[in-house]
Amino acid sequence: MESWKVNLISVWFGCFFTGLAISQILPFLPLYVAQLGVSSHEALSLWSGLTFSVTFLVSAIVSPMWGSLADRKGRKLMLLRASLGMAIAILLQAFATNVWQLFFLRAVMGLTSGYIPNAMALVASQVPRERSGWALSTLSTAQISGVIVGPLMGGFLADYLGLRTVFIFTAVLLMVSFTVTLFLIKEGARPTASKAERLSGKAVFATLPHPWLVVSLFVTTLVIQLSNGSISPILALFIQSLAPDSTNIAFLSGFIAAVPGVSALLAAPRLGKLGDRIGTGRILLATLIVAVVLFFAMSFVTSPAQLAVLRFLLGFADGAMLPAVQTLLLKYSSDRVTGRIFGYNQSFMYLGNVAGPMMGAAVSALAGYRWVFIATAAVVLINVWQLWRAFKKAQPKSRDVE
Template identity: 30%
Template sequence: MDSPTAAAPPQRAALTFIFVTVMLDMLAFGIIIPVLPHLIVQLIGGSIAKAAVWAGAFGALFMLMQFVFSPVQGALSDRHGRRTVILISSLGLGIDFILMALAPALWLLFIGRAVSGVCAASFSTANAYIADITPKEKRAAAFGTLGAAFGIGFIVGPALGGFLGHLHVRLPFWVAAGLSLVNFCYGLFVLPESLPKERRSARFDWRHANPFGALVLLRRYPQVFGLAAVFFLINLAQFSLNSTYVLYTDYRYGWGPQAVGYTLGLVGLCSGLVQAVLVRRLMPALGERRLILAGLLLCVGGYLLFGFAGTAWVFVLGIPFLCLGGLAGPPAQAMMSHQVDPHEQGRLQGALTSLASLAGIFGPALFANLFALFISDHAPVPLPGAAFLLAATLLMVAAVLALRVTGNRPLVAAAPIVAPVAALPFNDVSTDTLSHDPSEPYP
């Protein structure tokens, strides 16, 4: 039998591979962030307020596709392995970014965004990959490392996208396509499989792969269900950034693609440091529960600074506080994955990604329209930062819920629900024994 020390190098290598895979994908997504709203403005020839509404529709479509396809990809990865799902998604993204780079009309760009949402659903598979290769006691740190890959992608991606967008608004899409195709080639030749055949699901079941059936999995674990609600609120609040950041900073501070790209790069840098360094250092001292609560409250402070910032330097001051909210993600993700069987990790991560996507279906339209309302002539009061203030309120609710759900007791698995399948039409419940993580930041 192999010793732990003999097994450690392959585990570290696999973690490095998935880190690079996620980083390249996030780099591709990050590059188009500063330019997509401006391309929408160009294609519709409308005002910033109209573009904000369309940007909200684009965001909702993207997340609707993730909501539908995340459990499908999670179930497929449980059945056929993680590597295959990740490779197909990377190839699909590369082709899709080419389509978006060439799109001459808004409707074609809309279709391209839908395909991006389908392919981006593979991020849940990356989380399941981490759960496959990492012992329980090291998962929070490993999820923090994966969060750092997101951060690095957003350090370089938006800054590069802002620079490229300054040259031509469609150039970032071509570069994103190249990165995704490079990622496909990298994974094809380097990325190992993390889920042995003997640990895979016996079959693929569409009951388990539909988004509502996947969410039923969370009901089997009451404390996981409560943390999943916290996870949902975190993601819902985050869409205040995704749907309004570019247009808000343009409206209030006159920022163009370059300024947006550089400040989003700062967001990525701070997020990467939080995920890669602070989570690992603070976890032993504070524990999972305190780290979740600290992250949520610091993030509230960041959103409040964003919402009330009358000048650009005050807005920038809020970025470190917002990024410290990333302290909440890895420990929450670790607490949830500890509860779920190894062969259900893909379905758990798919269910959590579906929750994030569900937030994304409503979040972009909610925050974009709120922003549009409060900068319009019909605004009850002139309050451009209303979307960020609503996000702060949602996170306060999440902090109260997290305080109640985690309590002072260790998480324990609940007994499986015993109910006839007919009573739960989207039932995802089995009678397997229970054992074994989530919360992700961004997009």
Template identity: 30%
Template structure:
């Protein structure tokens, strides 16, 4: 549909963004070794390199969100795509771990492409189709996450890890050009407050808007729970197969199959939210993912673990599109950029906290306890969202 051309360009752009990210970031520990970091220190530097970007992105989220509402969402999308491309280019010319850390900090500063894109989509698409198109956007990110590691492995083999960064930079600069040429941003009236929309005032508004605050907490808890699991998946699979031999291949296969299962069900959850209510979809997806994670702590074979992983993926991918659609419905249109900026901050902070919790748990308890705690947290979150639904307008 011609009037949704901007939406489809952004959806495709998010696929390339996710592909560029996942074709490089999972391999950063290998790149650190290539840069000369010792085996004994690679875990420390991996933690620093990963968490630094999340921390800075979390701080900058409200700033970029405010600028999206005051200076234009398209402008912020172009800014983010171009600067993220620059960060990948810098990643290809670094020579030591400190420079790589600086690159990741800059990448966290540049973050905001998904938030700006979601804000444009939510302002362009008619309300009756919002859940479906946000589902398409989430599917594109998932598919990018599936294709990225495969492309990264092939490129690393063919041209080396360093040159792969330049390919990722090219992806993002092509995305920048596509957004500049093809994306049109709907006009809107500026959102006003007694303090002319200062960042502090934005935070106060978010806190006073009970629904919005509940959704931001859900973003934080959901992302933190996901990131609790990610650092231990490979180690847990190694325990289940009683060997670390070829564990990377096994883990990659299981995660890819789970990603495919999730991609196939994302639009279903978006349509369910449109027809039955976004709160219902949120509660169903989060509780289903929680139950799946609890079950994942039980299997004693790789096959059943993979089945459980597919089940978790089928549910958990439906949470974000429903949360995004519900967030749109409880905020003014001209506050959209800030709303998605704050949701981005909540997710980035969850991404930073999750691995720290996982490390603390595995220091004193078996790995399966991470899955048990993650399942309990998600079930509690689903109950909180259900309670919020009982005291809110219908969503």
């Protein structure tokens, strides 16, 4: 078997365990914040948003440094660093005694993050270019699968063994990811450019046929992550408000958090193939419009079951969005700058992970839970308009939305 195929299979399992580990915690973080002594609605919304966002804010700041180190030392080292570092940071969160300690440890976690983006970059750098879309879509199913299993497993552990147990079990899973990476993933020698040969940021964009479209795709990545993250700080609390008498809020929250992953797993390969036939840009715009409608509809739900159904439908769109963006970025960049373009996209991804929870927490504190869904729908709608404009400017050379 070719080495890139072995690496793809190996890194798939690494991404699966990483996605499973992280998704076990996120739906229940607000409940853990409350357990640490934060009680009022405003304070709980604020601290939930802060503890969600600080990880990604720190990641966005240090990501260029890790990217530069990856160019010099290799991506496997970055995968090992991320999985081991996150395992330690998450283990320590299990022993936090107040919200400030949790906030600090979540910031430390941001210093160590980056497994999945580096895995994507590793695969993109090794796979034959004509098979890159398939390879990246296949790899995206690893994280999706982890996101399906993680909240369900985490919810079960939280309800029956306590919230702190979830952090300990998550650390163990990240050590599994570390072991898979250490023994199975191989990274061959890569040519390194001298300082004189390295392109500046301006020169990178000068090589692109449609730089404005690439920037619009970066913004779309930010908006996709923002829309996924905006309801994270309030999901468990919103479900609790919909079903105040429920005795298994953690499991219910985990189930509703995991539901989009099921439909995303079903949709990703099929919509990827459809994009090959009718244009990846068309698929991206259509799924973003579907997301606008569904987020708006979520603001009117009156039961957890209704929310679960709408989030299941949202998963069909989620399964296509990021793979579509990554496929388009590969299409509109040359081999020489693909790594740099993916690095920039990674930074926008982290910024979206910061902006989403902060927006959700702020809107919730000021206007209530339901307005978070309306605000998210408005942001995605604005992005649809700017991305459509970018595709139109790229025509007639671009056939993606013709």
